[in-house]
Amino acid sequence: LPPCVTPPEPGLWMWVLCTMFFMGALPSPAEMSQGHISVVLLGATGDLAKKYLWQGLFQLYMDQVSSGHSFTFHGAALTALEPGQKMMFDVLKKLACPPDEAPDRCAVLKDQFLKLSQYHQLKTAENYTVLNREIEVLLRQEGLKEAGRIFYFSVPPFAYTEIARHINSSCRPPPGAWLRVVLEKPFGHDLESAQQLAAELTSFFREEEMYRVDHYLGKQAVAHILPFRDQNQEFLDPIWNRHHVERVEIVLKEVVDAKGRTSFYEQYGVIRDVLQNHLTEALMFLTMELPGNLSRTEEVLQCKLQALRSLRGLEKHSAVLGQYQAYASHVQEELKKGQDYVSTTPTFAGVLVQSDSLRWEGVPFLLTSGKALDERVGYVRVLFKNRAYCTQSETLRDAGHSQCKAKQIIFYIGHGALNTPAVLVSRNLFRPVMPKSSWREVVGQPELHVFGQPLSDYYVYSPVKERDAYSVLISNIYHGRKDFFITTENLLASWAFWTPLLNSISQQPPRLYPGGVENQNLLDFEMVSGELAFTAAEPVELLHPDRSMPSDFKTIQSKFRQSPLVSMWSEDLISQLASDVEKAANRAVAGSGQFHLALSGGSSPVALFQRLARHHYAFPWRHTHIWLVDERCVPLTDPESNFFSLHSHLLQSIRVPYFNVHPMPVHLNQRLCVEEDGGTELYAKEIAALVANSSFDLVLLGLGTDGHTASLFPDSEDGLEGTQAVVLTESPIKPHQRMSFSLSLINKARQVFVLVVGKGKHDITTQISRVGRQPRKWPISGVSPSSGQLVWYVDYEALLG
Ligand SMILES: *[C@@H]1O[C@H](CO)[C@@H](O)[C@H](O)[C@H]1NC(C)=O
Ligand SMILES: *[C@@H]1O[C@H](CO)[C@@H](O)[C@H](O)[C@H]1NC(C)=O
Ligand SMILES: *[C@@H]1O[C@H](CO)[C@@H](O)[C@H](O)[C@H]1NC(C)=O
Ligand SMILES: *[C@@H]1O[C@H](CO)[C@@H](O)[C@H](O)[C@H]1NC(C)=O
Numbered sequence: 001l002p003p004c005v006t007p008p009e010p011g012l013w014m015w016v017l018c019t020m021f022f023m024g025a026l027p028s029p030a031e032m033s034q035g036h037i038s039v040v041l042l043g044a045t046g047d048l049a050k051k052y053l054w055q056g057l058f059q060l061y062m063d064q065v066s067s068g069h070s071f072t073f074h075g076a077a078l079t080a081l082e083p084g085q086k087m088m089f090d091v092l093k094k095l096a097c098p099p100d101e102a103p104d105r106c107a108v109l110k111d112q113f114l115k116l117s118q119y120h121q122l123k124t125a126e127n128y129t130v131l132n133r134e135i136e137v138l139l140r141q142e143g144l145k146e147a148g149r150i151f152y153f154s155v156p157p158f159a160y161t162e163i164a165r166h167i168n169s170s171c172r173p174p175p176g177a178w179l180r181v182v183l184e185k186p187f188g189h190d191l192e193s194a195q196q197l198a199a200e201l202t203s204f205f206r207e208e209e210m211y212r213v214d215h216y217l218g219k220q221a222v223a224h225i226l227p228f229r230d231q232n233q234e235f236l237d238p239i240w241n242r243h244h245v246e247r248v249e250i251v252l253k254e255v256v257d258a259k260g261r262t263s264f265y266e267q268y269g270v271i272r273d274v275l276q277n278h279l280t281e282a283l284m285f286l287t288m289e290l291p292g293n294l295s296r297t298e299e300v301l302q303c304k305l306q307a308l309r310s311l312r313g314l315e316k317h318s319a320v321l322g323q324y325q326a327y328a329s330h331v332q333e334e335l336k337k338g339q340d341y342v343s344t345t346p347t348f349a350g351v352l353v354q355s356d357s358l359r360w361e362g363v364p365f366l367l368t369s370g371k372a373l374d375e376r377v378g379y380v381r382v383l384f385k386n387r388a389y390c391t392q393s394e395t396l397r398d399a400g401h402s403q404c405k406a407k408q409i410i411f412y413i414g415h416g417a418l419n420t421p422a423v424l425v426s427r428n429l430f431r432p433v434m435p436k437s438s439w440r441e442v443v444g445q446p447e448l449h450v451f452g453q454p455l456s457d458y459y460v461y462s463p464v465k466e467r468d469a470y471s472v473l474i475s476n477i478y479h480g481r482k483d484f485f486i487t488t489e490n491l492l493a494s495w496a497f498w499t500p501l502l503n504s505i506s507q508q509p510p511r512l513y514p515g516g517v518e519n520q521n522l523l524d525f526e527m528v529s530g531e532l533a534f535t536a537a538e539p540v541e542l543l544h545p546d547r548s549m550p551s552d553f554k555t556i557q558s559k560f561r562q563s564p565l566v567s568m569w570s571e572d573l574i575s576q577l578a579s580d581v582e583k584a585a586n587r588a589v590a591g592s593g594q595f596h597l598a599l600s601g602g603s604s605p606v607a608l609f610q611r612l613a614r615h616h617y618a619f620p621w622r623h624t625h626i627w628l629v630d631e632r633c634v635p636l637t638d639p640e641s642n643f644f645s646l647h648s649h650l651l652q653s654i655r656v657p658y659f660n661v662h663p664m665p666v667h668l669n670q671r672l673c674v675e676e677d678g679g680t681e682l683y684a685k686e687i688a689a690l691v692a693n694s695s696f697d698l699v700l701l702g703l704g705t706d707g708h709t710a711s712l713f714p715d716s717e718d719g720l721e722g723t724q725a726v727v728l729t730e731s732p733i734k735p736h737q738r739m740s741f742s743l744s745l746i747n748k749a750r751q752v753f754v755l756v757v758g759k760g761k762h763d764i765t766t767q768i769s770r771v772g773r774q775p776r777k778w779p780i781s782g783v784s785p786s787s788g789q790l791v792w793y794v795d796y797e798a799l800l801g
Contacts, residue, residue, distance in 0.1 A: 035147030044075030377416030601642025707778030
């Protein structure tokens with residue numbers, strides 16, 4: 001060790017390295033062949049660094065001191081050298097020895113760690129160049145090979161770009177050594193800002209160099225979800241799916257409020273702060289397909305991305321939102337807002353997430369988080385369906401680990417009743433395989449209850465060594481385990497999933513709650529046909545000034561254009577129409593064994609489709625044939641397609657045999673609605689072959705503001721005259737080309753229902769009520785079944801304006 005004799009300029013480290021060698025703490029230089037790692041912590045005197053990061057780096061040092069790597073630690077901040085140094089070493093002196101570490105060894109290592117640490121002012125480009133030179137000089141003088149550099153960004157995101165530029169231009173390690181930059185959230189505010197930030201970073205760093213931290217992935221219970229699934233495949237394979245899982249709850253409850261943090265919180269709110277990142281990541285670990293080999297980071301990340309992309313889009317009603325009452329005053333104080341300032345930032349949210357994957361379709365995933373709640377706790381709870389029926393009385397059945405009890409697997413993240421990370425598996429499920437070196441079985445505490453069951457009903461495991469999330473993550477950065485971090489693709493997919501919900505609720509006033517135990521059941525929520533709603537009504541009575549119609553003014557039933565008219569508020573109208581369609585169906589099936597139903601496109605019937613899908617469980621779908629009255633000339637998978645809409649809102653929810661579904665053949669020979677492809681003749685032939693006399697049992701029509709119906713438009717004779725059953729037409733609005741039933745085909749039907757809803761239809765409704773049969777001007781006026789019945793369903797708004 002020649003440099004030990006005469007310590008030159010940056011000689012402090014060499015002196016340390018030598019001392020350590022003589023103390024036996026370090027391997028000999030020959031064993032140090034793995035090379036040197038420089039860790040630069042930017043924001044070294046900030047809160048996160050004080051609370052977690054230095055401790056995590058110290059843990060890394062303790063764990064890896066004999067790994068063959070040598071280390072130096074460089075704390076950096078904007079503060080000038082001397083005050084910065086003092087602040088940083090005040091933090092370092094307080095570093096704690098973990099309880100599972102021998103005190104003597106720890107004291108020695110802490111001493112060394114302090115000596116290997118140095119403060120740097122990193123403010124100007126020159127400061128970065130100097131840091132780089134110091135690292136180079138040290139390595140050269142030591143004769144050490146450089147393994148890599150870690151730059152940990154513990155700074156606000158607005159500072160990212162500038163620091164990234166300096167690192168890229170003057171602190172990159174030489175070829176052969178790696179660079180890892182570690183970034184802390186927030187990673188943007190929505191999809192657009194995340195894309196922008198990602199694009200900036202991509203110009204300075206390669207994807208494999210970036211480690212975006214979501215500290216939840218370092219929580220021991222979360223980090224163990226995938227290994228648990230992998231090691232217990234034998235038990236989980238048959239039950240880890242929609243046939244067995246009843247629901248999943250992913251929960252992070254906090255007692256604290258946002259006081260002192262509102263300048264951040266007011267812009268973010270609970271969904272951006274917790275759900276978009278932490279809870280979504282936990283959700284992915286649960287729902288993703290298991291890669292063949294968990295050690296292959298690339299495969300893990302691909303499976304995770306796929307799971308993220310198979311989530312069903314969220315809508316406004318996928319969420320319930322709350323805000324603790326004192327939040328408004330915290331914001332007014334801290335952000336200097338006036339008394340009239342109203343914040344719609346949620347501090348509580350429950351969101352129903354669903355996956356369209358074959359494995360999880362229909363299983364509700366409830367993501368919940370909030371501030372000022374009754375307890376601090378985090379968990380992921382998988383509740384299984386219970387198929388057992390138990391004949392013995394409850395007192396007898398509770399003995400043993402009967403199949404009657406709830407079956408659940410819980411990844412307990414921390415705090416709460418258990419106050420430790422844990423994995424719990426109901427004893428009536430299976431005894432899990434757990435790695436003995438890192439998890440140990442917990443017994444005792446029989447009086448403790450978790451989710452309604454005594455602890456003795458579970459196999460319970462907790463970590464042998466409890467590790468803070470940041471220690472776990474720092475260790476993974478050191479090992480280059482990228483699957484513990486958020487890739488750019490993953491990040492953008494997550495924002496793409498959450499942004500539409502965030503946009504749709506941005507103006508929605510959250511429910512106010514008092515905070516703590518006083519919340520009582522105010523924030524309880526339930527699932528109602530795929531949506532979430534609070535179970536208890538809001539205590540304040542809300543007035544609906546626009547609903548001032550007298551309540552007895554309920555139903556108008558008379559005549560419209562000499563045909564029966566049904567008129568109500570639109571919701572009642574849709575429900576009446578759905579019942580009448582079902583009656584028609586039952587009548588037809590009783591008569592001929594079949595029901596031929598032709599449905600129109602457009603927006604009006606969507607509510608009817610949804611009503612039929614969710615309320616009419618006795619509908620004879622098995623004997624129903626579904627036809628399209630009209631179609632737009634786009635592929636059937638295009639969101640503009642009428643069939644696509646019908647599929648989304650009705651077909652995918654009911655059990656109509658595939659061979660009874662008859663989309664219009666607008667797409668033939670890889671082209672759309674070309675006359676010579678004969679799509680219209682093809683459809684007419686199919687109708688003639690299956691529908692007796694081409695006379696439909698029921699045709700549902702709508703009415704356009706220009707008087708069009710089906711896709712039969714004014715000022716053109718297409719489909720209005722002649723006997724051709726199915727025709728091509730031109731719409732004045734895009735997409736222009738259409739395929740449609742003709743008036744002649746419509747008028748053969750046994751029943752025709754015309755549905756007209758909304759204020760926007762009032763003018764045309766009034767006009768149509770007064771005119772005679774003039775199909776060239778108002779195609780709807782040509783609808784008059786030759787031997788069938790016509791019924792008008794017009795809501796109050798359309799009828800009365
Ligand atoms: C950082 O750079 C500035 C200007 O380039 C210089 O004045 C300052 O002394 C440098 N700080 C340190 C600690 O070298
Ligand atoms: C990053 O550094 C490389 C090499 O010095 C340089 O070519 C590139 O332009 C830098 N990127 C940016 C965005 O400055
Ligand atoms: C999993 O992948 C790792 C890394 O590629 C490899 O070392 C290991 O042997 C693989 N395990 C199995 C069971 O294939
Ligand atoms: C078909 O039409 C013919 C002649 O119009 C009629 O006699 C027959 O009853 C009709 N069949 C059905 C099933 O409606």
